[in-house]
Amino acid sequence: MNIAIITGASSGMGSEFARQIAQKCLGLDEIWLVARRSRPMEELAENLSIATRIFAMDLTNPGSYESLRTALQEHNPRVRILVGCAGYGKVGAFTASSEADLLGMIDLNCKALTKITYLILPYMPKRSYLIQLASSAAFLPQPGFDVYAASKSYVLSFTRALREELRHRQIHVTAVCPGPVDTPFFDIAEENGEAFFFKKIFMASKEKVVRKALRDAFHGKDLSVYGIPMKIMHIGCKLLPQKWILYCYEAFMKIRS
Numbered sequence: 001m002n003i004a005i006i007t008g009a010s011s012g013m014g015s016e017f018a019r020q021i022a023q024k025c026l027g028l029d030e031i032w033l034v035a036r037r038s039r040p041m042e043e044l045a046e047n048l049s050i051a052t053r054i055f056a057m058d059l060t061n062p063g064s065y066e067s068l069r070t071a072l073q074e075h076n077p078r079v080r081i082l083v084g085c086a087g088y089g090k091v092g093a094f095t096a097s098s099e100a101d102l103l104g105m106i107d108l109n110c111k112a113l114t115k116i117t118y119l120i121l122p123y124m125p126k127r128s129y130l131i132q133l134a135s136s137a138a139f140l141p142q143p144g145f146d147v148y149a150a151s152k153s154y155v156l157s158f159t160r161a162l163r164e165e166l167r168h169r170q171i172h173v174t175a176v177c178p179g180p181v182d183t184p185f186f187d188i189a190e191e192n193g194e195a196f197f198f199k200k201i202f203m204a205s206k207e208k209v210v211r212k213a214l215r216d217a218f219h220g221k222d223l224s225v226y227g228i229p230m231k232i233m234h235i236g237c238k239l240l241p242q243k244w245i246l247y248c249y250e251a252f253m254k255i256r257s
């Protein structure tokens with residue numbers, strides 16, 4: 001059985017990956033959807049033209065992996081595509097944020113992403129695709145979004161290293177690094193009343209970001225960065241000293257407030 005597994009499939013880009021992968025069909029027999037809320041995944045599944053299996057699980061709870069682990073052992077599927085979309089961020093200064101929010105981001109964005117990759121990799125054959133959602137926040141430390149940006153730097157670094165390790169197994173690995181994308185992400189990110197300033201200027205549609213991510217992954221690219229502003233940011237962060245960029249950013253934010 002050939003399958004795709006998508007985490008964070010109840011919302012935003014995860015649901016969109018499921019839609020676009022199902023449309024392309026790609027010789028898949030099933031798509032396995034993973035997130036905590038089953039209802040939105042059931043609604044999504046009703047509109048997909050491919051069989052689905054739903055795993056309602058909290059990826060930050062090690063005890064909740066059992067149903068997925070059992071299903072993998074029972075069906076021994078060939079996981080042709082794994083998309084790691086589950087993640088969240090909370091805007092706010094480090095000292096003003098709750099410990100639960102800060103550690104929660106590390107638990108989901110870093111630990112759970114690593115755990116699910118480790119669990120599923122043995123089922124990925126030659127010419128399969130591993131797509132991990134990092135962020136343009138991975139390119140640069142971000143005051144006011146510190147831990148989120150650091151967690152996404154982890155995802156980017158981990159994904160790039162894994163790409164080299166898995167090359168001999170012909171598993172294609174791509175890190176997706178979008179800027180702000182129009183999804184429910186910001187309902188959670190701005191829950192504490194702090195707005196993400198650059199959101200409105202650079203907001204991209206999830207359909208376009210996901211289309212590009214899939215195209216880049218299928219072309220074997222290491223990185224998928226949507227849109228000219230984020231590409232400029234990516235190059236700028238490579239060329240300029242980080243402390244200069246951060247100094248300018250802080251000065252700009254002071255003038256604005």
Ligand SMILES: NC(=O)c1ccc[n+]([C@@H]2O[C@H](COP(=O)([O-])OP(=O)(O)OC[C@H]3O[C@@H](n4cnc5c(N)ncnc54)[C@H](OP(=O)(O)O)[C@@H]3O)[C@@H](O)[C@H]2O)c1
Pocket residue numbers: 007008009010011012013014034035036037038057058059060084085086087088089108133134135136177178179180181182183184185186188
């Ligand atoms: N939107 C952006 O601007 C943006 C930009 C760059 C990168 N990203 C990254 O892209 C990925 C997808 O984000 P999105 O924009 O699609 O946001 P989203 O709509 O909020 O989706 C996040 C997904 O993660 C799942 N999730 C959250 N906590 C979970 C947990 N403990 N266990 C299992 N699943 C969990 C959510 O489902 P449940 O609530 O049902 O569990 C949801 O399906 C994230 O990694 C995010 O950091 C987003």
